[in-house]
Amino acid sequence: MMVRVFVLVVLLFCKPALAMETLRVLAWPGYASPETIRSFEAAHNAIVELSVVSTDDELWNKGRHNNGGDFDVIALNSVELRRFIDKGLVTPLQLRNIPNVRRQLPRFRNLASIPGLAREGHIYGVPFTYSAMGLIYNRKLVTETPTSMNAMWDPRYRGKVLAYNSSSHSFSFTALALGLPDPFNLNTSQFRQVLDKLISLRSNVLKFYSQPEEVVDIFRDNEIALIYGNYGEQQLKLLRAAGADIGYVMPSEGALAWLDCWAIMSQASNRGLAEAWINHMLTPGVSGQLTEEQGFANTLRETPNKTMRDSDKMFWLAPVEDVQKRASYWERLMSGAAPRPRY
CATH class of the missing domain: 3.40.190.10 (Periplasmic binding protein-like II)
Known part of the structure; x- marks a missing residue:
C-alpha cells in the first residue's frame, strides 16, 4: 500500500x-x-x-x-x-x-x-533589431580613416582583411564598392564585374568569418587591418570589450543595412x-x-551613441536578382576555384 x-x-x-x-x-x-x-x-x-x-x-x-x-x-x-x-x-x-x-x-x-x-x-x-554593415578598422595598422569600402582591396592590407561568409551580402557590398547604382539587381555585365572584383579580394582576405565572436579570436591572434562589419554594433562591442583599438565608418558609397x-x-x-x-x-x-x-539597436527605444547617422547613405536589404546564382558562384569561390561565369 x-x-x-x-x-x-x-x-x-x-x-x-x-x-x-x-x-x-x-x-x-x-x-x-x-x-x-x-x-x-x-x-x-x-x-x-x-x-x-x-x-x-x-x-x-x-x-x-x-x-x-x-x-x-x-x-x-x-x-x-x-x-x-x-x-x-x-x-x-x-x-x-x-x-x-x-x-x-x-x-x-x-x-x-x-x-x-x-x-x-x-x-x-x-x-x-537593425544595423548597418560598415567598415571596422584597426587604428594601429590603418593610420588614416578609410572613406570607401574599396580599402578592403588595398594591397597594403594583403592577408589582413576579414570578410563575411555570405553570398548575397558579398555580391551586394562589392557592387557598392564598384559604384553600381542598384546592388541588389545586377545585369549580366555587372555580375561579371562584381564576380571579378570578389575574386581579386581573396588575396587580401585572411578569412571569411561567420560568427561575431570568431572575429574577436582572429583579431587577437593576427594582424587584422580591416573587417567588413556584417554584425555592425555587436562586433564593435565585442572587439572593444576585448581591448581592440578600432574605429567604425560608413563608407562614402553607402552601406548595406x-x-x-x-x-x-x-x-x-x-x-x-x-x-x-x-x-x-x-x-x-x-x-x-x-x-x-x-550592442544591437532595439525597436523599443533609441540607442545612445548610435553609429548610424541620418546623413549616412544606407541601402536597406532588398531581394536580389538571382539568389541561387549568387550562392552557386560564392560556393565555388569559397572552395578556392576561380568561378568565372560562362556567358
Whole structure:
C-alpha cells in the first residue's frame, strides 16, 4: 500500500513537467540569451530549444527543411522573410496576441509600411533589431580613416582583411564598392564585374568569418587591418570589450543595412506559445538586454551613441536578382576555384 501511495505522489508531482510544451526557436547569435530563455520558460511552463545560425544561406536551408516543420518561431531579416512567405513557410501574425508591439518606436508601429513585412493585407513579421554593415578598422595598422569600402582591396592590407561568409551580402557590398547604382539587381555585365572584383579580394582576405565572436579570436591572434562589419554594433562591442583599438565608418558609397524580425512558422506546434515568445522579446528587459549585452539597436527605444547617422547613405536589404546564382558562384569561390561565369 505504501508503495502505491508513493508512486501516486511521484506521478502527481511529475505531471506539470510532462505537460510542458517545447518551443523550437531558430535565431542569430545573441538574440536569445540564457537569461531570456530561463525567464520565458518559467513564465510559460515551457522548454525552449534554441538553434543558432551564422549566415542567411544556413538560415534558409534550416528553416525550409522538412517544409518548415523543424521550428516554431524564427528570427530573419525582412528580405529573407519574403522568401519564407513565398514558400508558405511562415504564417500571418495575430497582432492582438502580441500586445507589446504597442511599445515599439513610432517608426516600427506601422508594420504594413515597412517593405517585406506585409503581404495581401496580412502581417508576417515583427521588427526586433537593425544595423548597418560598415567598415571596422584597426587604428594601429590603418593610420588614416578609410572613406570607401574599396580599402578592403588595398594591397597594403594583403592577408589582413576579414570578410563575411555570405553570398548575397558579398555580391551586394562589392557592387557598392564598384559604384553600381542598384546592388541588389545586377545585369549580366555587372555580375561579371562584381564576380571579378570578389575574386581579386581573396588575396587580401585572411578569412571569411561567420560568427561575431570568431572575429574577436582572429583579431587577437593576427594582424587584422580591416573587417567588413556584417554584425555592425555587436562586433564593435565585442572587439572593444576585448581591448581592440578600432574605429567604425560608413563608407562614402553607402552601406548595406538590415532589419531583423520575428516570424511564426506555418507548422508551429503551439502558435500561442510562439506569439508569447515574440511578445516576451519585446519587453523592455529583454530588448534592453539585447542592446546592453550585444550592442544591437532595439525597436523599443533609441540607442545612445548610435553609429548610424541620418546623413549616412544606407541601402536597406532588398531581394536580389538571382539568389541561387549568387550562392552557386560564392560556393565555388569559397572552395578556392576561380568561378568565372560562362556567358
